[in-house]
Amino acid sequence: MARPEVPQDALHRLIEALRVLPGVGPKSAQRMAFYLLQHDRNGAAVLAQSLGEAVETVGHCARCNTFSEDQICSTCSDGRRDPSLLCIVETPADQIMVEQTLSFKGNYFVLMGRLSPLDGMGPNEIHFDRLIVRIENPDTGVPVREVVLATNFTSEGEATAHYIGEVLKAKGIKVTRIARGIPVGGELEYVDAGTLARAMMDRRTLG
């Protein structure tokens, strides 16, 4: 069997290596390699160092499972946050989005994925055991009084929320789900029927 050829020279090895980046195909990789060598060798050297360093030092927070260099990440160890409120998100990127809203001052648990049996993502892969420990035997010493499910509104995200919600409700824990509805600035004319139907069902009494 023919093995994929290992590129002979440093330039082609770089082009090949750049393809590990998500969304980068052969053309983009080539463009990036040429760009770096022509216009930003210093930046390329810094990138090489940062990559090596991050691969070595970045692990996962023992409490919330997000990326962290420390045993406990800076968010979890922030004393001004409420550890009795736990927001569950799929990824660190989602956590950052929630943080940017400035609307949540509790702790997080980052699943690092979503349930997706076809992709081999089961409860183990989303670290469900650790989530249960975080809720039932928190090392914060503070019982969790509410779990906010902030997984995506995709079919996998919804299934993940449903699964976690059912298990936690059976344990008598208060579980909420972030609201679905018309986006801020959204126009009814251009919103899909499913979202509009949901917004109608979830309508609120005006204060």
Place this chain on the structure above:
Amino acid sequence: MARPEVPQDALHRLIEALRVLPGVGPKSAQRMAFYLLQHDRNGAAVLAQSLGEAVETVGHCARCNTFSEDQICSTCSDGRRDPSLLCIVETPADQIMVEQTLSFKGNYFVLMGRLSPLDGMGPNEIHFDRLIVRIENPDTGVPVREVVLATNFTSEGEATAHYIGEVLKAKGIKVTRIARGIPVGGELEYVDAGTLARAMMDRRTLG
């Protein structure tokens, strides 16, 4: 004056460093960093090594100016190619495109840019002196009998071709330009008027 903050941790330094890549903004950089740390730490380590290696070892071919680890690149030192035929391209990517056509078996000269006075790209920046040496005193020992201008058909590429063409013609060297016309598979209805006009002017007698 406030200096841009140096990110405190390895993860944010990596996200910042990834932004040297062309076309990668803050969101993409974050997505790439998270992806590599979650799914391909080995690929990230290989990328770090390849970047460092390429920055160290890749220079320019003394003859054709393309990227090369050696003094003379593999294309220039290929004895089966005709050194009396010289194709001038803007970038190594363009050279690769010409190579893929299998329609040219001469040598190349890679300008590593195009004339663009507004961007500070003059004859020096496109290594015009070295091009003249390559043509007038070739270290191949073989006189150049034809120069094929294969710069882009953008305004800068056309200006570059015009400039080089005028100087070389004044020196009595045969200069040609690759043809402009309807692309293969192109439909007249959807082609722009300038291209169609040019295709009409450059029409050929059928063999």
